[in-house]
Amino acid sequence: MNPAVPTWAGVAASLALVAAAVAIAWRQRLHLAREITIAAARAGAQLAAVGAILLLVFQHAGLAGAAGWLAIMVLIAGQVAGRRARGLPRALPVATAAVAAATAATMGTLLVLGVISTQVRVVIPVGGMIVSGAMAATAVTLTRLREEAAAARPAIEARLCLGLPADRAFAPHMHAALRTALIPAIDSTKTVGLISLPGAMTGLILAGVSPLTAIRYQIVVMYMLLAAAALAALTAARLAAHALFDDAHRLRPLPAPAGKDHR
Amino acid sequence: MKGWQDRITSGEPVLFSLELVTVRRGGTLLLDQVTCQIPAGTCTALTGPSGSGKTTLLRLLNRLDDPDAGRVCLYGRPLPDRDVLALRRQVALVAQAPVLLTGQVLDELRAGQPGLGEQDAAGLLEQVSLPATMLARGTAGLSGGEAQRLCLARALAAGPQVLLLDEPTSALDSVSAHAVEQTAKSFIAAGGSVVLISHDTGQTRRIASQVLALRDGHITTRKEPP
Numbered sequence: 001m002n003p004a005v006p007t008w009a010g011v012a013a014s015l016a017l018v019a020a021a022v023a024i025a026w027r028q029r030l031h032l033a034r035e036i037t038i039a040a041a042r043a044g045a046q047l048a049a050v051g052a053i054l055l056l057v058f059q060h061a062g063l064a065g066a067a068g069w070l071a072i073m074v075l076i077a078g079q080v081a082g083r084r085a086r087g088l089p090r091a092l093p094v095a096t097a098a099v100a101a102a103t104a105a106t107m108g109t110l111l112v113l114g115v116i117s118t119q120v121r122v123v124i125p126v127g128g129m130i131v132s133g134a135m136a137a138t139a140v141t142l143t144r145l146r147e148e149a150a151a152a153r154p155a156i157e158a159r160l161c162l163g164l165p166a167d168r169a170f171a172p173h174m175h176a177a178l179r180t181a182l183i184p185a186i187d188s189t190k191t192v193g194l195i196s197l198p199g200a201m202t203g204l205i206l207a208g209v210s211p212l213t214a215i216r217y218q219i220v221v222m223y224m225l226l227a228a229a230a231l232a233a234l235t236a237a238r239l240a241a242h243a244l245f246d247d248a249h250r251l252r253p254l255p256a257p258a259g260k261d262h263r
Numbered sequence: 264m265k266g267w268q269d270r271i272t273s274g275e276p277v278l279f280s281l282e283l284v285t286v287r288r289g290g291t292l293l294l295d296q297v298t299c300q301i302p303a304g305t306c307t308a309l310t311g312p313s314g315s316g317k318t319t320l321l322r323l324l325n326r327l328d329d330p331d332a333g334r335v336c337l338y339g340r341p342l343p344d345r346d347v348l349a350l351r352r353q354v355a356l357v358a359q360a361p362v363l364l365t366g367q368v369l370d371e372l373r374a375g376q377p378g379l380g381e382q383d384a385a386g387l388l389e390q391v392s393l394p395a396t397m398l399a400r401g402t403a404g405l406s407g408g409e410a411q412r413l414c415l416a417r418a419l420a421a422g423p424q425v426l427l428l429d430e431p432t433s434a435l436d437s438v439s440a441h442a443v444e445q446t447a448k449s450f451i452a453a454g455g456s457v458v459l460i461s462h463d464t465g466q467t468r469r470i471a472s473q474v475l476a477l478r479d480g481h482i483t484t485r486k487e488p489p
Contacts (some may be wrong), residue, residue, distance in 0.1 A: 009469045159374065162352075162420075162421065163351040
C-alpha cells in the first residue's frame with residue numbers, strides 16, 4: 001500500500017501556511033509573529049526527531065525496545081500529571097504509578113486477547129494513546145482530589161472526629177473527584193464520530209484504508225481509552241487518598257485552595 | 264510553671280495532662296511549653312484572645328493534631344499509645360461552626376454510628392432540646408442554632424466520656440445557647456467531662472469549675488470562675 005501522503009516538497013510548500021499566520025500576526029500587531037515562527041520550527045524539528053527515532057526503534061528495537069519506549073513515556077506522563085497536582089503529598093510517585101498501572105493493564109489486555117498485534121509499529125503508537133489518556137485522567141483526578149481535600153477540610157475533620165477512619169471520612173470526596181475525572185473520557189466516547197473524527201481513524205482514512213475498516217480500529221481505541229482513564233483515575237485516587245492522611249487518621253496540611261497551579 | 268500542677272484544686276482525678284507541650288505551624292509558635300492538667304468529671308473552660316492557642320490545644324486532645332514537642336496524656340497514658348479511632352469516640356469534639364454531613368437529620372445522627380436506632384436517635388435530639396419529630400426532616404432548612412445542636416447530638420451518639428466544645432454558642436440565639444449549656448451540664452452530671460472554649464464570662468461562670476486563660480501560646484492564669 002502506498003498511502004497518499006505529502007512529499008518533502010509538499011511539506012516545504014506547506015510552510016506558506018505558516019507564513020500566512022505570521023503575516024496576519026504581524027499586520028495585526030499581535031506581537032506573536034516570533035512565537036508562531038518558533039512554534040512552527042519546534043513542531044517540525046520535534047516531529048522529525050521522533051520520526052527518525054521511531055524508524056530506528058521499528059527496525060531494530062523489537063518488543064523489549066517498545067516496552068522501554070513505553071516506560072519512558074509513562075515516566076514523562078507521571079511527571080506532567082504529578083506536577084499539576086503540586087501540593088498533594090507524594091504527587092509524582094502517585095501519578096507515575098497510576099499511569100503505569102493503567103497502561104500495563106490496558107495494554108496487557110489488548111495484547112493477551114490478541115486485539116492488537118505485537119509489532120513494534122503497533123505497540124508504540126497504541127501505547128502512546130493509552131499513556132496520554134491515562135495522564136489526562138490522572139491529572140484531573142489528582143487536581144480535583146487536592147481541591148476537594150483542601151476545601152472540604154471541615155467536613156472531613158468532622159467525620160474523623162466521629163471516629164471514622166480516614167478512608168471512610170474521605171470517601172464522598174474521592175467519589176466526587178473520580179466522577180469529575182471520568183466525565184471527559186465518557187463524553188468523548190459518547191460523541192465520537194458526531195463531533196470529532198478521531199485521530200486514529202482520520203490517519204487510517206488518510207492512509208487509504210476503507211472507512212469501515214478504520215472504524216474497527218477506532219472502536220477499539222475508544223474502549224481502551226475509556227478503560228485507561230478509569231483505571232488511572234481509580235489508581236490515582238486510591239493512592240492519593242492514602243497519601244493525604246497520616247497514620248493517626250489525620251488530613252495532612254495542604255496549600256490553600258487558591259487554584260494557583262500554573263508556574 | 265510547675266506551680267500550677269501543685270495547685271490543682273479539687274480531688275477530681277486528672278483527665279488530661281499536658282507536659283511541656285509545644286506546637287509550631289510554619290514559623291509560628293502556637294503553644295509554647297504548655298504544662299497543665301484538666302480534671303475529670305467537671306467543665307474546664309479555655310479562655311483568651313483569638314490566636315492565643317485555644318483551638319490548637321483543644322485539637323491536641325483528640326489527636327486532630329499532635330504536639331511538636333512534649334506530650335499529652337489521658338488518664339496518665341500518652342495519647343499516641345491509644346487507638347486513635349477509639350480515642351475520638353471517647354473524646355468527642357464539636358467544632359465552632361456546625362458542619363452537617365448528610366441531607367437528613369436521622370442520617371446525620373447515624374454518620375458515625377450507622378446502626379443507631381430511631382428511638383436512640385430521638386433520645387439524642389431530646390438531650391439537645393430538639394423535638395423528636397425533627398428526625399424525618401432534611402438538614403438544609405435548619406437554623407444555625409439547630410444545626411449546632413444537631414452536631415452536638417451527633418457527637419453524643421458514640422457515647423463519649425469527654426466533650427470538647429470549641430465556642431459552641433458564639434453564633435447562636437439565646438434559646439440554642441441555653442440548650443447547649445444544659446446539655447453540657449447534664450453531660451457532666453452523668454459523669455462526663457467537658458473542655459469548653461468560651462469568650463462568654465457568664466457562660467464560664469455558669470458551667471465551668473476551672474478556667475485556663477491562654478495568651479500567646481502560654482497559660483497565664485488558672486483559676487476558679489469569677
